[in-house]
Amino acid sequence: MRVGDYACIDLDREARTGVPEVVLAEGKTLPQLVGIARAMVGKKGRAIVTRASPEALDALSRLPFSKRKHPDAGMMVLWAPGFKAGRTGGTVGVLSAGTSDYRVAEEARLIAEELGCRVVVAHDVGVAGVHRLVEALGRMRRSKVDVYVACAGREGALPTLLAGMVDVPVIGVPVSTGYGIAGRGRSALYAMLQSCSPLVVVNIDAGFVAGAVAARIAHGRRGR
């Protein structure tokens, strides 16, 4: 479906892949962003917007739809009246290594929830004090987590340790914290890719991707 001369919405993506098209706010002008969000709510009943600046969130707030806002994560979800997301089932465990990784972990959480999963969360459980991870993991295991999303912004060892302790898939998400050499998440990305534990990885700050793939995995683990 064409929107203005600048966008072409892929209306079948959710049917084809199980994951709806999500609107990345960065790189779009405000009129483009608002136009696309309005079109998606109109055609699909829901628009999920990520990486939105405060200005973008303001502009979206003026649209006449129901909303779920998470400014710390730069996200907003807008619904048409009566929209009802499906419950695909499955449980996702989301962990962050430090308070600075909060926003990305929350992005993964919201996406997985919007895709119909239950999510359990533990923030600030990095490996400089490994006992915090052990405690969080005990709680998560009791929730029968199907897949873990582990967000870490500096040395990136959290997903490695986790993958050495559990028997379900682990997705590592590097976060763009850290200064100096290989800062802004590159150090964490490299460490996760070099990990000796079996681990899959997404781009730096890509909470959306991690949440979406986690939902796909969690869904499967409950049976189709």
Next chain:
Amino acid sequence: MRVGDYACIDLDREARTGVPEVVLAEGKTLPQLVGIARAMVGKKGRAIVTRASPEALDALSRLPFSKRKHPDAGMMVLWAPGFKAGRTGGTVGVLSAGTSDYRVAEEARLIAEELGCRVVVAHDVGVAGVHRLVEALGRMRRSKVDVYVACAGREGALPTLLAGMVDVPVIGVPVSTGYGIAGRGRSALYAMLQSCSPLVVVNIDAGFVAGAVAARIAHGRRGR
């Protein structure tokens, strides 16, 4: 379990994580490699060796165990008499974009097979001629694939296209082919991480990691 003064085998890893310790041949002297392989067969019934040079494969061949050899993939599996791997179930689809990506795709295939999955394979189905991918995908869908592993060494678009066509998880594996700028797989890695499709990624040439995580996912999708 200590081997010589140079190794400390993690005998419980398989019980803890569902994935056995795999021996990376690179960076080990031949006596270290042979010593570790012998110890693993003795204690666990099986040793899986990856990234082995021809010299390393020769040295391992002289050990008095049953073997599965795949020299093009730099791999060998050794078994104690009577060893029987479990069938965990689940089906993994492995694709390669070009003939040069064959060795890494085969590494993923062997690992997934050793971890108890059925594997269906299609080589040389890259996007420069996209009809080849469509044909292979038809065949794989009929096999009810639970998770895809897509290996690509240059522009890395194969997993992106695939993830836009299917509704199960896709793992991208960059392969160290390609010359010039960002060659040796870096271009493919970057493209997969930047993909607009929901996609998880492993390190360049990390067929083992992709195969192991795919098995974990495939296992779950069949129910526990």
Next chain:
Amino acid sequence: MRVGDYACIDLDREARTGVPEVVLAEGKTLPQLVGIARAMVGKKGRAIVTRASPEALDALSRLPFSKRKHPDAGMMVLWAPGFKAGRTGGTVGVLSAGTSDYRVAEEARLIAEELGCRVVVAHDVGVAGVHRLVEALGRMRRSKVDVYVACAGREGALPTLLAGMVDVPVIGVPVSTGYGIAGRGRSALYAMLQSCSPLVVVNIDAGFVAGAVAARIAHGRRGR
């Protein structure tokens, strides 16, 4: 021709190469930019300005010339009274992979138009949903496109797919979108350079270069 002590305009460039000197606004002070634009309109009848900030566009707007403005593309064209650009002929097809690539694709479009070509455009036809590309391509083929300019900001596979489907030259333009590792267009640049399809490439965001070379090619394909 000297302008102030800071510029030396190459008045013969268009006669020599078929492409007029274009003014890159970045890196120039406002007085330098305005001085150069005024001199070019005076001597050549037209000034084409690219990569201009809103402040620069404002300053140029106060010049007493006819104008074509495209703020989203950071461009302005100024004409002396009675200036008439030649029609060199030829048709250029411009595609963008996503809405975020709009501004660079529009820069290529304006340049090709100013150099006398017809341009057909399709925005937001990236490979995550490949059917959109197939539709756009059908329309472009009916316009007898002589050369394609394909702008893509993340995985950069659009020009590769395109070059595998058509028999005229394809110019890839990486766009500085994308975050994380190899973001800001580097991932797309690398993927285009590593492409298995025959493809030529310009610098990240270099819509001007792509438009100018496309015009040269399109011109030739209509006969000289």
Next chain:
Amino acid sequence: MRVGDYACIDLDREARTGVPEVVLAEGKTLPQLVGIARAMVGKKGRAIVTRASPEALDALSRLPFSKRKHPDAGMMVLWAPGFKAGRTGGTVGVLSAGTSDYRVAEEARLIAEELGCRVVVAHDVGVAGVHRLVEALGRMRRSKVDVYVACAGREGALPTLLAGMVDVPVIGVPVSTGYGIAGRGRSALYAMLQSCSPLVVVNIDAGFVAGAVAARIAHGRRGR
């Protein structure tokens, strides 16, 4: 068409795009390479092999086909009896900046010739002594060159100067010569991408790509 379990030849590519599938020898085992070459000669009448090592050229030499060999360029062309390549027309000018760039320029030349173009060549005409370029250019202009391919391995200024002197398209090819910082062609690649002249570029050492796109352009410039 499948070859062994490792390759899937795209038989329609030439019809679809005007450029036949070319075999990149690097990254293939000798049996894979020979198998693919034999299959291509059998089905398409010709196999063009690039970036072949001396061992690979030896193995191909033993195939019972007519051959054109160019060991310094790492290339071989093999024909079935009676194969006749079409003459598409058009003239390509190939220049190299130094003797070290010879092999890549020759790769471009052979490809353009195999695709039916006339090629005029000038080696070792780099910008440290710019009079050599001026002399070569005079000769080329008399041959009515439709498109230039300029190969340069160090500072990469040759295509920039050229594009400031001619009114047909120029393709820059960086060559992997040069030592130290940004050596192995990266310096030249960057310089070509940053050029102030309108210039398109291919990957480092990608003589094949430059030759193929040049042929596409040259073909068009003669009219269709």
Next chain:
Amino acid sequence: MRVGDYACIDLDREARTGVPEVVLAEGKTLPQLVGIARAMVGKKGRAIVTRASPEALDALSRLPFSKRKHPDAGMMVLWAPGFKAGRTGGTVGVLSAGTSDYRVAEEARLIAEELGCRVVVAHDVGVAGVHRLVEALGRMRRSKVDVYVACAGREGALPTLLAGMVDVPVIGVPVSTGYGIAGRGRSALYAMLQSCSPLVVVNIDAGFVAGAVAARIAHGRRGR
């Protein structure tokens, strides 16, 4: 000589090396900058400040000294009453490739002048139109230039061409213009270091260093 607790001025540097200590404004707080400038004027009769922001220039302007200001180059020179710089003799030729390189070339010019040289300047004489360089060079040769400083921000070929035409030393200065890959002067730096012509280079934007070394060379060439 200590200034506050934050600086230790090297009062003998000029006597030891012929080049006075120059104050780099970047990275210093305004009070530190003003304190150091005041101390240098007090002890040495002159303070030369480079890379100063508009705020820094404002703060320095309020000091009760004679001044030479060059805001476009981010520079200021302050003198004690009666200060008289020596005339070391020698002539430096300063060239810039484009208007965007103006500020760095001017920094080199001022430094060489403050160190007692005569300077001849030609701006915007880059290689996209090589006739401009030839004209400027004719004028400079008539001035008997002892050493050239060539500033270029994109492909960096200007110093290479120059060094192939003259028989005195050439110093290349990369300038942080240019966008995309290897932008901000890196492309030019690499090209100058890889040049086939004998050429020495300084850091990106290091007009001060180029001017100071040029003065040392020019001084020597007139005899000691």
Next chain:
Amino acid sequence: MRVGDYACIDLDREARTGVPEVVLAEGKTLPQLVGIARAMVGKKGRAIVTRASPEALDALSRLPFSKRKHPDAGMMVLWAPGFKAGRTGGTVGVLSAGTSDYRVAEEARLIAEELGCRVVVAHDVGVAGVHRLVEALGRMRRSKVDVYVACAGREGALPTLLAGMVDVPVIGVPVSTGYGIAGRGRSALYAMLQSCSPLVVVNIDAGFVAGAVAARIAHGRRGR
């Protein structure tokens, strides 16, 4: 100890490692930062905050605790009434190469002081005038320094020279000054890691890490 849903303070770290948890302000929202600081003062009697922006320092200033402020170093220490830090003993020598390295050297100094050491400081003693270093070193030796912290932002030779002159450990701290290639401290980091003198290094600008490890070393050297 949990703070909000975003932090989990490691209360035992000081007992376990001798170094208290320090709060990195970057990447935290103001409410998160203030919440964590308040909790740490409440539980541990002291909060040490690093890399705080002026806004963050303002917010912390409103907390009702005793404070030590160092805005130039981006730091603040807050104490509960009656808090008394231990005197672990030992003397740390802190040097900076230039005025621009002041802020990082001061961060190291404050941390070492808070961890109970005596600190002697010499700023702006870099190697362009090596006599300044010799003078500072004489003074420090008289103070019986147990370990040196040497901060340098450009060529990074200061710690190398120092380590060739003394017989106690030297910690090099690269500082993010310097422009152009490998600027922002990378050049200094690389030089320190490549040093021929025995030298240990921390991340760019990591004054906290250097101060903390120096305190550990200094403590030990006085005997336990």
Next chain:
Amino acid sequence: MRVGDYACIDLDREARTGVPEVVLAEGKTLPQLVGIARAMVGKKGRAIVTRASPEALDALSRLPFSKRKHPDAGMMVLWAPGFKAGRTGGTVGVLSAGTSDYRVAEEARLIAEELGCRVVVAHDVGVAGVHRLVEALGRMRRSKVDVYVACAGREGALPTLLAGMVDVPVIGVPVSTGYGIAGRGRSALYAMLQSCSPLVVVNIDAGFVAGAVAARIAHGRRGR
């Protein structure tokens, strides 16, 4: 002391810094290496050679001195008759994360021993199975280790975990294992520099530097 025209031995270094000059074999011709080793044994009684190839070790073996050889670590120590190294005291704990890190850890061990320390070692105790580290640490604590050297070649988390568990200094040594992106030790280096735990680092594979600084620290911790 001059050796040939190619070397100038710093005979006072040990007296000045407590660490003798160590001979890096890489980059020296065999005659240069042998000449330097002979001169050092002659003047100082001992030559310590690192990073020696098998050929270099062979050439050194023919010298008529007592020797300590460690080919797996590429090292050799040669003594004059009657040479007696001092016992400086202090205990160093050396750990490696994997068998592939053995050679670098052994280099650190030998250096520390030659500098008069007691060394306790634990190999292959990386964090993929964290219980192995806990066991090794228990043993080391009983030996009253003064300083740890932790060698790790892939994700580099070993020193981070260690530094979160102990109260003495920890030196991280990245090892050039690992393939793919940021392989050959860069991933580990970055992770150690970004660590949230207080940690100092040396260059990739710099076992010598780690051993030498550890000895300096260990020496001091026993009192002087």
Next chain:
Amino acid sequence: MRVGDYACIDLDREARTGVPEVVLAEGKTLPQLVGIARAMVGKKGRAIVTRASPEALDALSRLPFSKRKHPDAGMMVLWAPGFKAGRTGGTVGVLSAGTSDYRVAEEARLIAEELGCRVVVAHDVGVAGVHRLVEALGRMRRSKVDVYVACAGREGALPTLLAGMVDVPVIGVPVSTGYGIAGRGRSALYAMLQSCSPLVVVNIDAGFVAGAVAARIAHGRRGR
């Protein structure tokens, strides 16, 4: 002058620039290299060959000309009977920081000598023991050195220190020694470019360039 189809010798370069064309052996086949060397001796009386492998030196040795060989520097000079190089005058001081930098320093020395300068040399005088540099410098000053060439392969501080002590130009030459991060000379290159002392730099290992520019400077300083 054309040689074969692969080279075009610039016979006037020496007259134009004062520096003869020098043959870089790398990247040329042996027949090309020998053909070019023979042609240069024939036309110009002398051929200077750099970066030649042992095989290349062997092939050149068989030419029937007088020769000066320096295998450790990978160089050879060949003369026609009766060739007599001019004495341009001037004195160049060449220093190397370590024995591993010997080969590059010797390349600079030979070039400067072939261009008619007197050269004084001091090897292995790096800054880890700064007294060695002071001694060498005393000797060089007595020789009235006009320009210094300082070669250093690791931290690169040697030219910085030198430029802070002398009042003639200093050229820094990074050498491709050093392992690990930024090894192979990059660390030294960056440090020299970031130096606070006025210093010009050439590419890593570019002894030829340093020698040629030093000769140009030395020549001038003696008067023309």
